[in-house]
Amino acid sequence: MILKEIQRKLCNNFSTIGIETPELDARIILKEVLSLDDKDLILKESLDIPEEMIEKIITIESRRLNGEPISKIFKKRDFYNSTFIISNDVLDPRPETELIVEIANNYINKNEVKNILDLGTGSGCILLSILKENRMINGLGIDLSKEAISIAKQNSKKLNLETQSNFLVSNWMSSVNYKYDLVVSNPPYIASEDIKKLSKSVKIYDPILSLDGGDDGLNSYRLIASDLKRIISMNALIIIEIGYNQSLQVIDIFKKNDFKLIKKYNDINGLDRVLTFQ
Numbered sequence: 001m002i003l004k005e006i007q008r009k010l011c012n013n014f015s016t017i018g019i020e021t022p023e024l025d026a027r028i029i030l031k032e033v034l035s036l037d038d039k040d041l042i043l044k045e046s047l048d049i050p051e052e053m054i055e056k057i058i059t060i061e062s063r064r065l066n067g068e069p070i071s072k073i074f075k076k077r078d079f080y081n082s083t084f085i086i087s088n089d090v091l092d093p094r095p096e097t098e099l100i101v102e103i104a105n106n107y108i109n110k111n112e113v114k115n116i117l118d119l120g121t122g123s124g125c126i127l128l129s130i131l132k133e134n135r136m137i138n139g140l141g142i143d144l145s146k147e148a149i150s151i152a153k154q155n156s157k158k159l160n161l162e163t164q165s166n167f168l169v170s171n172w173m174s175s176v177n178y179k180y181d182l183v184v185s186n187p188p189y190i191a192s193e194d195i196k197k198l199s200k201s202v203k204i205y206d207p208i209l210s211l212d213g214g215d216d217g218l219n220s221y222r223l224i225a226s227d228l229k230r231i232i233s234m235n236a237l238i239i240i241e242i243g244y245n246q247s248l249q250v251i252d253i254f255k256k257n258d259f260k261l262i263k264k265y266n267d268i269n270g271l272d273r274v275l276t277f278q
């Protein structure tokens with residue numbers, strides 16, 4: 001079978017079961033398995049594909065048809081300006097979380113920031129993306145999952161950020177004793193009851209620890225806000241991701257802990273997504 005035919009089949013099969021990005025998924029699979037680039041997919045469309053390669057493609061196609069995200073199949077995901085190693089032990093970095101990196105970079109350009117703390121670092125995608133653009137700053141990423149910390153360390157090595165970053169297993173900031181100028185976090189914020197309503201690709205392939213925010217989804221915010229003052233410098237900025245319908249409650253939690261809302265940011269879909277506090 002030639003490349004073009006395989007691509008068409010993959011596309012058709014993915015769109016038939018309602019996969020949102022059938023063309024993109026088909027292209028990624030072909031590029032990965034056949035070591036091709038985007039240009040090759042056009043210029044070599046009549047290439048005859050060997051049987052053993054077709055078998056490999058079919059195995060991956062059936063994993064995708066079964067709901068496994070492309071990023072979990074190939075164990076990598078693009079986020080901001082880098083490609084991150086991921087696994088089933090970390091949340092698949094989401095495009096909307098890139099907003100935290102943008103807000104942090106803007107803030108760093110106008111304010112003196114010596115160090116950053118990332119609470120619930122997962123793959124390390126937020127912290128490492130910020131450090132990569134700000135080579136004079138150091139950062140600590142913490143996570144309750146030791147498997148996630150191991151992935152974050154691999155990413156820091158891959159991106160040559162080992163001297164700027166440290167990673168620690170910690171229950172929120174319980175093992176943190178230093179003071180930070182900037183705190184970033186994308187904590188778990190889905191209400192426990194709502195997890196079963198999520199798509200299969202999220203509830204099966206993302207770890208429950210990265211999703212479950214307790215009965216009302218707000219447990220992480222309460223725990224973080226109540227212990228934050230101890231580990232921040234005088235004018236530190238807190239940049240935190242929220243669920244689209246949680247802004248009022250999260251603002252209230254932080255206000256009760258003496259934090260002032262600085263700004264609310266919307267994501268590309270116009271939904272409340274990130275809050276900043278001081």
Ligand SMILES: C[S@@+](CC[C@H](N)C(=O)[O-])C[C@H]1O[C@@H](n2cnc3c(N)ncnc32)[C@H](O)[C@@H]1O
Nearest residue numbers: 093120121122143144171172186187188209210
């Ligand atoms: C929504 S994920 C975010 C991961 C990554 N920062 C990102 O944006 O892709 C939340 C992270 O918080 C971690 N986490 C959950 N409970 C925690 C706790 N009690 N202490 C520290 N980290 C925790 C999870 O393991 C997970 O990696």
